[in-house]
Amino acid sequence: MTAVVEIADVTVRRGTSLLLDNVDLVVHEGERWVVIGPNGAGKTTLLRVLSTQIHPTAGIVEILGELLGAVDVFELRPRIGLASSALAEQVPYEEKVSDLVISASYGVVGRWREQYDNEDFSRADDLMSLLQVEHLADRTFGTLSEGERKRVQIARALMTDPELLLLDEPGAGLDLAGREALLETLTALADDPRAPTSIMVTHHVEEIPVGITHLLLLRGGKVVAAGPLRETLTNENLSRTFGMKLQVEESDDRWSARSVRSTRRVRG
Numbered sequence: 001m002t003a004v005v006e007i008a009d010v011t012v013r014r015g016t017s018l019l020l021d022n023v024d025l026v027v028h029e030g031e032r033w034v035v036i037g038p039n040g041a042g043k044t045t046l047l048r049v050l051s052t053q054i055h056p057t058a059g060i061v062e063i064l065g066e067l068l069g070a071v072d073v074f075e076l077r078p079r080i081g082l083a084s085s086a087l088a089e090q091v092p093y094e095e096k097v098s099d100l101v102i103s104a105s106y107g108v109v110g111r112w113r114e115q116y117d118n119e120d121f122s123r124a125d126d127l128m129s130l131l132q133v134e135h136l137a138d139r140t141f142g143t144l145s146e147g148e149r150k151r152v153q154i155a156r157a158l159m160t161d162p163e164l165l166l167l168d169e170p171g172a173g174l175d176l177a178g179r180e181a182l183l184e185t186l187t188a189l190a191d192d193p194r195a196p197t198s199i200m201v202t203h204h205v206e207e208i209p210v211g212i213t214h215l216l217l218l219r220g221g222k223v224v225a226a227g228p229l230r231e232t233l234t235n236e237n238l239s240r241t242f243g244m245k246l247q248v249e250e251s252d253d254r255w256s257a258r259s260v261r262s263t264r265r266v267r268g
Contacts, residue, residue, distance in 0.1 A: 010059030093142030147178030
C-alpha cells in the first residue's frame with residue numbers, strides 16, 4: 001500500500017512547551033483516520049505539520065511522497081485539502097459562497113483577477129451539491145449558520161481534488177442537529193471511494209463518522225495508541241488518553257463514551 005503520510009520521531013517545541021513529542025504515524029492511501037485527545041494534546045499542531053503550515057523542530061515528515069524541508073510547500077499545498085476554524089477566520093464576512101469555493105483553485109481567499117474556466121465552475125457546483133450547500137451559492141459567508149460554514153469549508157477543501165484531506169474539529173460549535181447533519185455528510189464522504197485519504201481531528205468519540213478506518217489517540221503531545229479503529233478505541237486506551245476511567249460503547253457503527261463511577265454502599 002502507498003503511504004500518503006509517513007512521519008517519524010516528530011517533535012514540535014515552542015519555547016519551553018513541547019507540543020508534539022516523538023510522534024510516529026503512517027497513513028496509507030484510502031484510509032480514513034480520526035485523531036482524538038483532550039485539549040492541549042497536540043492534535044491541531046499535528047494537522048498544522050501535515051498541512052505544511054509549520055515545520056517540526058525535529059523528526060522526519062513525508063507527505064504524498066515529498067520530504068518536508070526538501071520540497072517547495074507552495075507546490076505541495078494544492079495537493080492537500082484543509083478545513084479549519086483558523087482558515088474560516090480569514091474569510092471576509094461579505095465573501096460569496098460560490099467565490100469562496102472556487103477561489104481554492106488559486107489558493108486564495110476572495111475573488112480578484114483570477115481566471116476560471118467552465119471546468120472550474122462545474123467542479124465547484126458539483127462539490128457544493130455533494131456537501132448540500134448548492135442553495136447557498138449566492139449567500140455571503142457571514143450570513144451562514146455554523147453548520148453551513150463547516151460544509152462550505154469542506155467543499156472548498158475538496159476543490160483542488162486533493163490527495164489528502166485534513167479536517168480540524170469540523171463538529172466544533174455545532175448544536176446536536178448541526179452535528180448530526182455534518183456527520184451524515186462526512187459519512188457519505190468516507191464511503192466514497194473517489195474521496196481522498198483523510199485525517200480528522202475531534203475531542204469526542206460521538207463525532208466519529210461511520211466509515212472511519214483508523215484512530216490515533218494523543219495525550220500531552222505523545223501517542224497513546226494508533227491503529228484500526230475497533231482495535232484501538234478501547235476502554236483502556238481512551239481512559240489513558242483522557243486521564244479518567246471511561247467506558248466506550250458502539251451502536252449502529254456510532255460510538256459514545258461515558259465516565260465510570262465507583263458506587264458506594266450507604267449503610268443505614
